[in-house]
């Protein structure tokens with residue numbers, strides 16, 4: 007869910023490299039002084055200021071983001087001993103937060119000031135002019151109403167529980183398909199299977215797509231939406247060069263995708279309006295249509311475009327992230343056979359049914375599994391820079407003034423590796439470090455923490471935690487319960503990352519599954 011992250015775009019890269027090269031030749035001298043403070047002059051009387059690693063003309067610090075921006079930013083912050091630093095990305099002033107203490111200092115007193123989102127090019131178009139939850143302005147009545155609806159209606163605990171059959175059904179299909187492959191010893195592309203399963207769950211929950219009839223149609227359109235929301239639009243960083251996005255064909259792709267998505271939603275909404283009387287259960291479209299007629303929401307929540315914007319949120323925010331979490335967790339487990347064995351022992355000891363499959367009613371007893379998931383999200387947060395923020399008013403951090411309109415990146419990955427928060431072994435995968443959390447089923451700790459923030463922080467943090475953890479725990483528990491796993495040719499699995507909307511493994515996770523004997 008991070009727009010900087012699609013650095014596979016050749017044209018933009020060539021352009022940036024050209025600008026950087028020319029600038030380096032002319033301004034070599036400047037590079038010899040790599041760090042300055044942002045305030046005018048660092049005298050004893052000048053106000054305190056944050057470190058600002060020196061950038062280049064025009065592009066500022068863009069070239070320092072490298073191929074994996076969250077890792078490059080973590081390295082930059084460590085190099086300058088700067089838990090908080092100010093960069094200029096193109097023409098955009100950007101605050102980067104890289105430790106738990108810095109996050110607390112920046113957000114605890116300034117939650118409101120930090121709660122804006124930048125109006126990024128693709129997001130603005132796809133969400134009908136920011137009429138959604140993820141990207142809308144926090145000061146508008148609409149965001150408050152939509153956020154309230156997401157917490158009390160769309161993603162509330164009872165609503166999430168109500169979709170249990172969908173999750174269990176899709177988990178059973180995943181197990182069945184994997185069992186087929188295990189019979190012939192065919193390696194399983196887990197990355198692909200997890201993505202398909204997570205997609206299917208979201209489509210069924212959001213659109214009631216039980217038959218899979220709409221899956222192909224929705225799949226291709228939403229895949230393109232996902233790509234575009236993660237693409238690097240030059241205009242998001244250097245607005246005066248926005249014409250480059252047109253030259254690169256990105257604007258045309260965006261328009262086409264917007265219209266395809268719109269046509270798809272219109273059809274889904276019309277179908278729901280037609281079938282409503284007497285149909286069983288509510289999917290998310292039904293809920294949104296009901297809210298549209300609800301007097302409590304009428305003044306702010308009153309158009310089809312808002313329904314469509316929120317549906318895109320649910321799909322984009324919910325699919326990739328859950329799949330990536332299970333993918334990274336399985337990666338770490340396969341690389342740590344002792345932890346894998348311990349997690350399997352727990353799930354196999356706890357599931358009391360006829361031994362066929364894990365049900366959601368089994369999950370509360372899987373304490374170690376929950377520790378494993380927390381540890382995985384610490385080491386591999388699926389959205390490592392969260393969704394970008396923007397200050398909506400000036401605020402002060404460590405005594406330094408941060409102006410309104412500053413973009414804010416919270417480096418959740420760097421924070422998860424912060425030795426002051428996690429100790430000298432922060433780089434190691436040790437699920438037991440979460441043992442002390444009394445109730446791992448309680449989702450509050452995710453939102454109260456400043457040291458473990460895969461779901462974000464403060465008033466814009468993820469309202470989908472409950473939904474996400476239900477999917478992740480069920481899929482993972484079933485993979486561990488039903489199969490033994492090994493790498494096809496032995497050895498360790500690599501940890502290379504593919505940068506996109508959400509960070510997945512670069513190389514798919516392909517493993518051999520052996521179906522465990524069941525009675």
Ligand code: HEM
Nearest residue numbers: 139140323324327328392393461462463466467468470474
């Ligand atoms: C493992 C799965 C997930 C992860 C890691 C994740 C992560 C995030 C992050 C990092 C943010 C930004 C938080 C911030 O700015 O502080 C976010 C926001 C959001 N997420 Fe999730 N998410 C997940 C699953 C879901 C699901 C399943 C849904 C809904 C179906 C969802 C809906 C949202 C929405 C609507 C927002 C915007 C909140 C706002 O701006 O007010 N997420 N998520």
